[in-house]
Amino acid sequence: MKLRVLLKLRPVNSQLSKKVVLFSTIFFCGSFLTFIIAASLNISSILSACAVTLAGSLIPGVKARLEALLYCSCFAGMCSGELGLGVISFIAISVIGALLFIVLDDKFTGLGGKLGTIAFLACAIFVLTRHSYA
Amino acid sequence: MLEFVSVALGGLLTSYSTHLLGAVRASAMTSLLYYLTLGLIIPLEANYYGAMFFGGSFIGMSKASSIEIVLAAIIFIVFYKYVAVLLAGLGGVLGLGAFLSIFIVLVFKDIVFKLLALPKH
Numbered sequence: 001m002k003l004r005v006l007l008k009l010r011p012v013n014s015q016l017s018k019k020v021v022l023f024s025t026i027f028f029c030g031s032f033l034t035f036i037i038a039a040s041l042n043i044s045s046i047l048s049a050c051a052v053t054l055a056g057s058l059i060p061g062v063k064a065r066l067e068a069l070l071y072c073s074c075f076a077g078m079c080s081g082e083l084g085l086g087v088i089s090f091i092a093i094s095v096i097g098a099l100l101f102i103v104l105d106d107k108f109t110g111l112g113g114k115l116g117t118i119a120f121l122a123c124a125i126f127v128l129t130r131h132s133y134a
Numbered sequence: 135m136l137e138f139v140s141v142a143l144g145g146l147l148t149s150y151s152t153h154l155l156g157a158v159r160a161s162a163m164t165s166l167l168y169y170l171t172l173g174l175i176i177p178l179e180a181n182y183y184g185a186m187f188f189g190g191s192f193i194g195m196s197k198a199s200s201i202e203i204v205l206a207a208i209i210f211i212v213f214y215k216y217v218a219v220l221l222a223g224l225g226g227v228l229g230l231g232a233f234l235s236i237f238i239v240l241v242f243k244d245i246v247f248k249l250l251a252l253p254k255h
Binding site for chain 2: 050054082083116117
């Protein structure tokens with residue numbers, strides 16, 4: 001018998017889980033690219049975030065919502081190198097950030113800084129959790 | 135003074151170019167251009183004032199009037215000077231500052247309009 005039936009869990013919403021995976025992947029690409037470009041080329045993270053966002057928005061077929069997600073992920077990639085973040089850290093931040101983005105997508109519409117706040121929350125949750133268990 | 139000019143300019147330029155480019159592209163493009171321009175004029179201060187403009191551009195992504203953007207810019211500078219220092223190193227701090235600034239302005243406006251029973255225009 002399946003584990004899900006044994007534990008009496010509800011069936012997983014496959015559409016939602018696909019969305020979480022897709023959004024997490026985009027979030028990871030944006031944040032990690034921003035971080036790597038800023039660190040390796042030794043340029044400002046602002047320059048790196050803007051360049052990644054503009055490059056991403058030029059990809060044909062990218063909708064406004066995905067553009068917003070990419071911009072949000074670039075803010076998360078603006079973390080300082082002193083925090084010692086690696087690939088695994090950015091994967092964790094991306095999953096948290098994607099979940100927050102999905103939950104807060106239709107909230108606070110028309111208020112600027114929402115994307116930055118999501119990125120900040122994702123980074124803060126990860127850093128504080130890591131700090132607690134280190 | 136240049137701090138206020140940077141934040142307010144970021145907000146207003148982004149707000150005006152949002153109709154042409156969309157909020158995300160407008161914010162990214164104006165910030166990139168401002169940063170590169172500052173890099174040519176005052177390269178040592180480009181990071182600081184570039185960050186100010188970047189934060190201002192998030193305020194400009196709001197559906198707010200020019201006066202609201204300018205008021206939010208003042209609150210943003212206070213946030214950046216006294217609060218952002220404590221959270222330095224974490225991504226999204228500028229966005230958080232912009233969000234709180236415009237939120238405070240809009241809530242304050244709502245309260246004033248309700249108290250004075252004015253129409254919301």
